[in-house]
Amino acid sequence: LNFPEPSFPLFSQTETFFVEVILPLALPKCYTYRVPQELNDRVGIGRRVVVQFGKKRIYSALIKSIGQDPPRQYEAKYILSVLDEHPVVTPLQFRFWDWLSEYYMCTPGEVMSAALPAGLKLESESLIIRHPSATPDGIELDDREYLIMEALEVNREITVKEVMEILDLKNVFPYIKSLYEKGQILMKEELREGYRPKKTACVRLMPEYSEEEQLKALFETLEKHPKQLALLMAWLSLSYQQQTITKSELLKSSNIGEGVLKTLLNKNVFEIYHAIEDRIKKKGEEGKESFTLNEMQQNVLEDVKQQFLKKEVVLLHGVTSSGKTHIYARLMEEAIQQGRQVLYLLPEIALTSQVISRLRKYFGDVVAVSHSRFSDSERVEIWNRVKEGKTRIVLGARSAVFLPFADLSLVIVDEEHETSYKQFEPAPRYHARDAAIYLASLNGAKVLLGSATPSFESYLNAIKGKYGLISMTERFGGTALPEIITADLSEETRKKMIKGNFSSVLLQGIDSAMEAREQVILFQNRRGYVPVLECGLCGWSPRCKNCDISMTYHKYQEQLRCHYCGYSGKPPVLCEACGSTHIRFLGLGTEKVEDDLALLLPTVRISRLDLDAAKGKTGPSRIIRDFEERKTDILIGTQMVTKGLDFENVSLVGIISADQLLNFPDFRAFERAFQLMSQVAGRAGRRDKQGKVIIQTFRPGHQVIKSVIEHDFPAFFNQEIRDRETFKYPPFFRLIKIAVKNKDQVLAQQAAEQLATLLRNSMGSRVLGPEIPYVPRIRNLYIRNIMVKIGRGDSLPKVKAVIRTSIETLSALKDKKTVSFIIDVDPY
DNA sequence: AGCACGCCGACT
DNA sequence: GTCGGCGTGCTC
Numbered sequence: 001l002n003f004p005e006p007s008f009p010l011f012s013q014t015e016t017f018f019v020e021v022i023l024p025l026a027l028p029k030c031y032t033y034r035v036p037q038e039l040n041d042r043v044g045i046g047r048r049v050v051v052q053f054g055k056k057r058i059y060s061a062l063i064k065s066i067g068q069d070p071p072r073q074y075e076a077k078y079i080l081s082v083l084d085e086h087p088v089v090t091p092l093q094f095r096f097w098d099w100l101s102e103y104y105m106c107t108p109g110e111v112m113s114a115a116l117p118a119g120l121k122l123e124s125e126s127l128i129i130r131h132p133s134a135t136p137d138g139i140e141l142d143d144r145e146y147l148i149m150e151a152l153e154v155n156r157e158i159t160v161k162e163v164m165e166i167l168d169l170k171n172v173f174p175y176i177k178s179l180y181e182k183g184q185i186l187m188k189e190e191l192r193e194g195y196r197p198k199k200t201a202c203v204r205l206m207p208e209y210s211e212e213e214q215l216k217a218l219f220e221t222l223e224k225h226p227k228q229l230a231l232l233m234a235w236l237s238l239s240y241q242q243q244t245i246t247k248s249e250l251l252k253s254s255n256i257g258e259g260v261l262k263t264l265l266n267k268n269v270f271e272i273y274h275a276i277e278d279r280i281k282k283k284g285e286e287g288k289e290s291f292t293l294n295e296m297q298q299n300v301l302e303d304v305k306q307q308f309l310k311k312e313v314v315l316l317h318g319v320t321s322s323g324k325t326h327i328y329a330r331l332m333e334e335a336i337q338q339g340r341q342v343l344y345l346l347p348e349i350a351l352t353s354q355v356i357s358r359l360r361k362y363f364g365d366v367v368a369v370s371h372s373r374f375s376d377s378e379r380v381e382i383w384n385r386v387k388e389g390k391t392r393i394v395l396g397a398r399s400a401v402f403l404p405f406a407d408l409s410l411v412i413v414d415e416e417h418e419t420s421y422k423q424f425e426p427a428p429r430y431h432a433r434d435a436a437i438y439l440a441s442l443n444g445a446k447v448l449l450g451s452a453t454p455s456f457e458s459y460l461n462a463i464k465g466k467y468g469l470i471s472m473t474e475r476f477g478g479t480a481l482p483e484i485i486t487a488d489l490s491e492e493t494r495k496k497m498i499k500g501n502f503s504s505v506l507l508q509g510i511d512s513a514m515e516a517r518e519q520v521i522l523f524q525n526r527r528g529y530v531p532v533l534e535c536g537l538c539g540w541s542p543r544c545k546n547c548d549i550s551m552t553y554h555k556y557q558e559q560l561r562c563h564y565c566g567y568s569g570k571p572p573v574l575c576e577a578c579g580s581t582h583i584r585f586l587g588l589g590t591e592k593v594e595d596d597l598a599l600l601l602p603t604v605r606i607s608r609l610d611l612d613a614a615k616g617k618t619g620p621s622r623i624i625r626d627f628e629e630r631k632t633d634i635l636i637g638t639q640m641v642t643k644g645l646d647f648e649n650v651s652l653v654g655i656i657s658a659d660q661l662l663n664f665p666d667f668r669a670f671e672r673a674f675q676l677m678s679q680v681a682g683r684a685g686r687r688d689k690q691g692k693v694i695i696q697t698f699r700p701g702h703q704v705i706k707s708v709i710e711h712d713f714p715a716f717f718n719q720e721i722r723d724r725e726t727f728k729y730p731p732f733f734r735l736i737k738i739a740v741k742n743k744d745q746v747l748a749q750q751a752a753e754q755l756a757t758l759l760r761n762s763m764g765s766r767v768l769g770p771e772i773p774y775v776p777r778i779r780n781l782y783i784r785n786i787m788v789k790i791g792r793g794d795s796l797p798k799v800k801a802v803i804r805t806s807i808e809t810l811s812a813l814k815d816k817k818t819v820s821f822i823i824d825v826d827p828y
Numbered sequence: 829a830g831c832a833c834g835c836c837g838a839c840t
Numbered sequence: 841g842t843c844g845g846c847g848t849g850c851t852c
Contacts, residue, residue, distance in 0.1 A: 021852085023829095053830095055831070056831070057830070057831080075852085818846095
């Protein structure tokens with residue numbers, strides 16, 4: 001009923017094929033379609049096909065396998081068409097996808113949706129637009145094609161669905177395709193490029209004036225038109241300095257209107273051409289970037305190469321500004337000299353940094369940047385160039401692991417500890433670093449992880465010898481590491497020396513920096529609004545007995561809870577450490593810091609960089625530029641100020657509340673606190689002057705703070721790693737988080753309890769919860785979390801199987817149909 | 829995911 | 841008496 005019969009007589013090929021396809025949906029399995037015989041020679045594994053799914057919907061699906069056995073349970077529908085002449089997805093990628101969906105417990109369709117650039121996906125919703133230069137009258141169109149064109153006269157754009165209604169036909173794709181091939185219509189993704197070309201209008205002299213004589217003659221003819229002459233002069237003077245002259249540059253430098261340029265264009269003096277933006281060299285950018293290594297770096301490079309002979313993964317632990325990028329650049333260079341490919345992963349925010357432009361200048365157009373801001377068509381282009389091996393180096397955020405590398409030899413994961421490598425929503429909830437390591441092993445490539453503050457996962461692997469380990473302890477150019485001191489908040493509170501959250505130590509530091517006309521960065525992590533209690537005198541904060549994690553305050557129940565195991569208790573009236581009654585909430589945001597500081601220092605120019613400020617009209621770039629150009633003196637910021645920014649003139653960095661970082665209710669709180677503090681500290685100092693860092697804290701003797709002061713990551717690691725083992729946390733144990741969601745609170749709770757019981761039946765005390773998360777309801781769905789802790793001796797596949805079957809069992813119950821279960825493997 | 833079918837309450 | 845709310849099942 002729902003599928004069209006093939007309308008062609010059978011060709012000589014009489015065999016019948018069935019293809020298993022992945023649909024870009026959260027469906028647990030693949031679906032089988034029948035290949036019309038005239039398409040027999042067009043199907044192939046990894047090619048996209050258009051299929052009807054259900055009564056109305058049309059998708060581009062991906063061929064996973066081809067067979068000849070017809071399905072027994074049902075009659076297969078026919079595929080409607082084949083979109084590709086060659087596979088868009090390589091066999092290696094399929095293996096990578098399989099691993100991802102297995103490891104992260106999601107469907108193949110979810111992986112496909114994440115992996116394929118939007119431009120390679122086609123849904124019923126795809127828009128069809130009349131081609132700007134369509135000539136429907138001058139071309140042979142059949143009735144149905146004509147109907148489509150007629151509809152496009154009325155509406156500028158129509159959907160595939162609407163085409164189905166207009167033609168009263170389900171299989172409309174052949175007509176759309178035919179019109180497309182005849183140049184009458186465009187699909188929306190492609191149109192975007194037409195509207196917003198990434199090209200810039202440039203102006204050049206017509207070739208006939210390259211001869212001196214002709215040019216002279218031109219001057220004479222223009223003598224009576226001073227404006228035109230001035231424009232010509234302006235162009236010539238620019239042409240001495242640069243190869244490419246953009247239209248806007250020319251008009252700006254000459255200060256002459258566009259009308260005059262038009263005249264000269266009409267007179268065939270100038271012509272306009274369009275150059276791709278990247279290729280246009282701006283003034284002062286010429287000259288090659290170089291990545292010369294000093295002796296220490298040269299040794300490190302040799303060491304990395306040595307270790308790659310024995311190890312698949314090497315961890316490069318190098319302090320900030322030790323020149324890790326130089327090492328990367330050399331390794332990349334060697335890879336591309338061998339004609340092979342490199343994947344260079346960076347956290348999303350770092351993709352805008354100066355490092356990118358330096359690498360692009362150095363390597364030229366074998367480098368591609370894969371960025372979420374690019375248009376669909378640009379991403380398809382990157383996809384294709386990577387597949388053909390034309391792009392040798394990809395700089396990208398986590399999703400770049402999905403590109404179809406032809407010959408990958410090296411993966412670099414910069415700032416490998418960054419939590420933004422983990423995807424939260426939607427599935428696949430993958431960790432790009434871990435996925436990249438698997439990807440590399442599939443491709444026979446090596447992995448270099450780089451960080452000044454490695455993740456515990458990676459560092460433990462390195463210490464145990466699974467990864468190679470190389471340390472760089474010196475800053476590039478011999479610049480000293482910043483001097484870090486603490487401001488003891490307990491003492492200053494007692495002596496009443498604190499003014500609006502600022503200690504006297506910090507205020508003095510700011511004063512002397514201002515006097516020396518230097519700049520200051522103040523760091524305050526805004527995540528502080530999680531309701532955690534803290535003693536206002538000594539900084540003590542209640543922690544869970546079982547998990548060693550800060551307890552979270554639940555106002556409506558007047559309770560303290562551990563959001564890992566569900567342990568709960570009454571909030572303390574007195575501080576258990578010092579006996580004081582000054583129990584208060586943590587929760588001091590950047591805005592408050594800004595206000596307080598403005599009151600204390602009315603003449604100082606203060607700006608703020610956080611997610612709210614960055615979302616404003618001008619965005620983060622304006623705030624950053626103003627600070628760079630010294631239009632502002634003090635920059636107050638969240639984590640954003642720690643990433644990929646280098647300011648010349650910052651001599652002082654202040655950390656407003658270290659305790660807020662330390663008391664964050666998460667087992668990784670200390671690890672993160674160390675990372676963040678070390679990173680902000682790295683912003684202090686200049687080439688010629690040692691920087692200074694002031695950490696405000698109630699606990700100056702805390703192990704984490706001591707290690708930060710001493711720049712001693714190994715000491716910190718050795719101390720902290722023991723607790724991880726004792727309390728059964730990663731990297732010794734693996735976590736799987738299951739979020740149970742429903743719009744009925746009672747049902748969510750019930751389902752979570754039942755699931756936990758079911759899981760406990762076979763896994764016992766490995767199962768924690770259900771627990772109410774800090775934000776108990778999101779988008780009208782109540783949430784309960786269950787955590788499963790998996791030890792070394794446990795079989796991961798078995799645990800996953802138990803989780804899967806338990807959820808299946810529960811979902812089959814009549815009253816649990818509306819409950820959803822979201823699995824997050826290795827949650828961050 | 830999204831669509832259809834089917835069963836109950838509010839309004840013309 | 842119909843419109844439309846969303847719970848449930850299914851999609852090759």
